[in-house]
Amino acid sequence: MANVYFDHNSTTALKPTVLEAMLPYMTKQHGNPTSQHSYGRSAREAIEQARQQVAKATGAQANQVVFTASGTEANNFAVTGIASNLNQTQILTSSIEHPCVSNPAKAMQHRGWQSNSIKVDANGSLDLMAFQKQLEAPTDLVSVMMANNETGAIQNIVRIVELASRKKAFIHTDAVQALGKINVNFTEMNVHAMTISSHKIGGPLGAGALVLNKRVDIQPLLLGGGQEKGLRSGTENIAAIVGFGAACELAKQELSNFASHTLMLRQYLEVGLHRTDAIIFGQKSNRLPNTSFFAFKNIDGETLVTALDKLGFAVASGSACSSASSEPSHVLLAMGVNPDLARGAIRVSFNADNTKQQVADFLKALKQALQDLRQMTAVAA
């Protein structure tokens, strides 16, 4: 069993103080927030406090935060919900979006929309020239992620908003990977909607949010009891929401430490990688400090990940959601990486608890694993 966890872009361990905040709501404080009695009232207060915490960590106002069950739900809600109340024109999403943005966008094609993707360059940054050209056609919705889950590439949202705003398009950004790793400010970015998720920042699975400008007329995804001011029906998952709030507060406090520490680890890792024949993806782009995505020629990523696992290191061979399939990463293909090389990609993503020693051990283990795998290939040949 692996004992060093380098897969924090996939999911993170719950922080102990977050768990502590949640526990009362998993046991004694069991009210339904809609109920009128004191059980309901205390549940309601807990949710509103969490809403404040989330708003503070994202540069938003509390009344702009709509809780959902996950980042996936928030992304679906944003794309489907905003498009449903507009005239059918063009939806533009980047070619490196998470499938929970690109798939709902594609699904809107059945409802009369044109769904097109925006190219990225070899470093994984949005091709702004191409984007500007695509915006010449009537466009009402643009969704570009703030930071990519695989390469960590950070997009120039300010410029993207500038271009899209000229066309009066609504702009959504998936900030799931950005939160807690770089500064996220909803108001300053001036987007209409932004997705965030709890379990990527030391909070529990089961909570996410769409931060939403109130001028946006959005169609709810879930209808029923009218919770979240009618925007998201369903009994609130109080424990998870309370945990999400606590995790947001911590993430804000710990941001600068997280950024400097993980950046130091990554530099150390990548110096080591340069001594091998590793190819690092998106290295020339502005990246999340904790993420490194790389491959070795003629080495299969899945095999390497399994070998590393046996040596005690948990890393990813692509994004967790698509690691069920053996297709090469769509992000790398969009960057023009050769499919064979893309199949060899592995992702290391740190958090603030990882140490330099762990990285040093990892580099040794990696060298070992590469040697073994290449020997095996040589024998087979």
Place this chain on the structure above:
Amino acid sequence: MERMPIYLDYSATTPVDPRVAEKMIPYLTESYGNPASRSHPYGWTAEKAVEDARKEVAKLVNADPREIVWTSGATESDNLAIKGAANFYSGKGKHIITVATEHKAVIDPVRELERQGFTATFIEPNDDGLVDIETFKAAIQPDTVLASVMLVNNEIGVVQDIEAIGNVCRENGIIFHVDAAQATGKVTIDLGKLPVDLMSFSAHKTYGPKGVGALYVRRKPRIRIEAQMHGGGHERGMRSGTLAPHQIVGMGEAFRIARLEMAEENARIQTLHDRLLNGLQKIEETYVNGDLTHRVPHNLNISFNYVEGESLIMAIKGIAVSSGSACTSASLEPSYVLRALGRTDELAHSSIRFSIGRFTTEADVDYTIKLLAEKIGKLRELSPLWEMFQDGIDISKVEWAAH
């Protein structure tokens, strides 16, 4: 902290059973993998836990684990079933049948489908809350594609004859969805026998955590639904989104406990129910809402005539109950469920839903009876309407002078 009132609102939500919470904690601490991570044991452990829980949920309702799709709760299950099936089979027909007393999580998606070009019939139940099978048959149209009828009603606790309605649906080629959020652990559900195609479940009404539910999707004959949430292709493409293992584990454990203990528990709750009913019926002018035989013992919904609903709620702060279902109690509208039963606005307003459960004691029931008798007595002493009633005046025939 103020002393918490006695909890008699188990139909709004149940406390998490301590045994369930205990099972969940490890998945919040050491076993925190993403079940979709295939490349390391953190992911495998999480995936195994998710599959074990799926078996437990399936076992309670005698289904195949492959027929269980995880969701974030019964609201999502209802939305997914109704919009998902209606959209997938819209080529077959565009008429939907449901009941006026369904939960909003069924009614609102049906209303939304109406805006998208479907038509719908909202059947009125009998005054006892039960759906008449002949009324249901009469609602069927040549292009009826989907029907949705809940197993146990959240406000009045009546149990519908799902088998009979399901058989009619089968004969007419109608997809049949059942909202069973209030039913698990209270009535036996055998999907091996019941002619049901889609069924919604919730964890937090059965001593599991909030934020998780499931949708049963029949495999034989295979029922298809259009996904409402797109993304990583989780849950065989029917519902994308990273699964939350701790919550799923909690639901599995809650349903396992329900399966093992429901017979004994329901007998105990029946006794408490009878005790509460007997005690409250000693108060004059009380009306039980919903049939008393086809009903789960966990629910008792009573209208107290000649008291004003809001004052009553304020007067009985020592117990936590609902006046109408939790999901609509924020509004001052009288319960649409009680109105569908033909209750007047006054009686609907002065109704209380008592819902009892695993941790309710005989002492809780006795306290409740005493509290209600005392407070209702006081409120009626102040009520001119009660005085008139006592004097034998038929208030419905009184002509009120305009001021």
